[in-house]
Amino acid sequence: MGRRRRLAAALLPLLPLLGLMGAAGGAAAAGASEAGAGAGAGAEPCRACRGLADSFSRGLERTEREGFGGGNTAWEEEKLAKYKHSETRLLEVLESVCAPSDFACHQLLERSEEHVERWWFHERLQHPDFFQWLCMDRLALCCPAGTYGPDCLPCAGGPQQPCSGNGKCDGDGTRRGTGLCVCSPGYGGPFCSECGDGYYEASRNKSHLVCAECYWACGRCTGPEDSSCLRCKRGWVLHEHRCIDIDECGTEMAHCRANQFCVNTEGSYECRDCSTACIGCMGAGPARCKKCNKGYWRDGAKCLDVDECAGAEEPVCTGAQEVCENTEGSYRCVCAPGHVRRDGQCVEDKPPDAPEKGFFDDVTEDEVVVLQQMFFGMVICALATLAAKGDMVFTAIFIGAVAAMAGYWLSDRGDRVLDGFMKGR
Template sequence: MPSLWNCVLSATLCLSLLWHVLAQQCSDSCKACGGPDNNTCLACKDGWTLHNSHCVDVDECDTTSSGCPSNTYCFNTEGSFECRGCDSACVSCMGSGAARCKKCASGYRMSGAKCVDIDECGENELVCPGLNEFCVNKEGSFYCECAKGFHRKDGVCKAIQTTAAHEKGLFDDIQDEEVEVLQQMFFGVILCALATLAAKGDMVFTSIFMGAVAAMAGYWFSDRGDRLLDSVLRGH
């Protein structure tokens, strides 16, 4: 008797192991299977239905079981489904793209079987009624842009205030050496004029001429002397 019970127990364990192996080898859609191949299903997983011993995908989108929220549509997948967003041109839809809209969103209108953008700028000249602004169309809407040289402030396009660039004067970039040359030229012109008048025998202008020459010579020698002294002190 013990040997008989051992045989029965062994056979039961073997059958259980065989069933477990067969269950492990079932196709992805089968919950349990049997028969000559793993597609011969005895029961199906969720999202599948048994038909002639085979599990067939359930199209949840053909039923009311999907429960997708508003402005989305049901997209069937193997053994399940997804809720995907409608096109931006749609308020509600039956599928992907602007041609599957049930109703058009604001800024769009139905043209044939498709929701298309409304060009507010082309249809309404007063869409941007303010001065110095113009309309710019975009998908589903538009905006008002200020003209060049203007910016929006307090809801109104106002001229941009620019600071005038400082204009350089005639002598702004002049160097010290150039100033000295100009001074010498100026004194030279004065001396020439005085010399001309002195040559005519006018004693007043002769005196002025001689004084100017003396002053010019004194200035020149004084300036040269200062430079020479500075050079000596610096050791050059």
């Protein structure tokens, strides 16, 4: 019981992941059917058990030469011998046997704790195949290869070579399935021991059958040639061991809608739409019409478009500034050249009135710079003339004006003001 408690402690971190904390006390005593039910959550039970057993065996291989460490060889060999069969090694293997996201493995491991412990401490020398001991004998989740179902019955064709080696047994190696054969392409029969439709026996001996494809129109044949057919596929008829295409369009086998025509293809037929000029047709184009559609007239064998715009005695389009435009099978009313439709009426197409230009709208950027410099120079000259007369007041104004105007006209605002002035705004 002490060992089981330590194993349970090692498995305890798995329980919150599974949501099985409340069932942990009874998990160790769960029987084979309970283990099988747990392994079925999202995965086939035998596959889940095989994955667990394979991972467990890899863990044993990984820890084969591990020990507790030691100083000399004799001491290390003694410790290694103890570690090889120790509970410590078992716990190390169990810690990494399942991937974190493998729910089925974690659940199966938690429910199989007692069986794993029993095999490790009591059964592994007599039963070294852990997969067979756990998954087949104890949990009854898997069967030997070539058998299936709850009682591990032989698959169709026998357990040694199920389905004659030409297919797969449904449920092979599990406690599920029907045991029936799912044959590979080209093979058939209850034991996949015959060639399927469209294939013939290329070779056969007591244990193997090789099937090869017939000529593509043959359903059954004796060889690959087109002259070796015994039966034809649908859409073909057998004539002197050859398969001849049936022209469904010349028989009542073809079924197309009223405004479609039939086109024969190899082994079948197609229905294609008639020309828009036709009401019913015998082929493609306006020359194969049974009757002409509205908007068309017959000229010999061909249905031609009626030009409603040219043939009418009275104007077809009566709106102001409207003209008639012929289309295939019909017409439409459009605005006359130089006009556009606005609010349902055709009006003259002219650009909207442009805003009046400012006095300086046509001045280029370089000219604006020159004018700006001229204006700035005239103001400075006027102030300089007044300052030259010796008037201290004008001298101060002159210096201040130079500084203020220089800062202002060199700013973005000054550029915008001057630009607006020159454009008359």
